[in-house]
Amino acid sequence: MKRGSGADFEAYVASRWRPLVRVAYLMTGDWNTAEDLVQAALERCLRHWSRVVADGAEDAYVRRTMVNLHINAIRRQRVRELLTFQVPDRAGADDHRRVDDRDQLYRALRRLPARTRTAVVLRHYEGLSEDATATAMSCSVGNVKRLTADGLRTLRGYLRIQMADVRTASDEGGRT
Known part of the structure; x- marks a missing residue:
């Protein structure tokens, strides 16, 4: 399988989905928001996947994208959700x-x-x-x-x- 290919990206997502969602959950406090955050981050990373793989820092790149998207979403929020137990x-x-x-x-x-x-x-x-x-x-x-x-x-x-x-x-x- 060629590094940076679609199959390489799919293999990465299959192996890292759950750990990425767990980290996103801890950042967001909501499972659905966490899954959306990971999906949006992976979507952004897919555009530059060959470059990401070439650098050999897939996790760091995806994690940084998640953090940036999360911070941007918080900045755009006007009304905060009230989370209940x-x-x-x-x-x-x-x-x-x-x-x-x-x-x-x-x-x-x-x-x-x-x-x-x-x-x-x-x-x-x-x-x-x-x-x-x-x-x-x-x-x-x-x-x-x-x-x-x-x-x-x-x-x-x-x-x-x-x-x-x-x-x-x-x-x-x-x-x-």
Whole structure:
């Protein structure tokens, strides 16, 4: 198969779709928006796929395109959606704690400003270096450090509040 061909692009999409959608979900907070974001990014990348493949940086190029499209969409938004808590399906008693923890983290992530959330997701979920995150976000390494530090501090605060609410609710439940 020739590098940069349509078949090469299809193989890339087939192998990377789910990881890209997971990253997009963490950036957007919504599965449908995440899939739309990945699809739009891949559509843009297809136009220049032979050049992208020649550079050997497919993931970095697609990720940067996703970040740029996401930031542009946020800038165009006039009215923000109000996201509400939705009880997840639980597979069993053993998964109860893990699902709750993940849900709390997703809710806390959605409360972060978009650029801060993007920096935290790229650094700590995707595991990118500060340099790679700065490149993907078109900003300085210092800005990535600041955004990440602010985001983690804010997340810790949100999660502490959520845990206190959970403890209070469980204490009140035991008294009735």
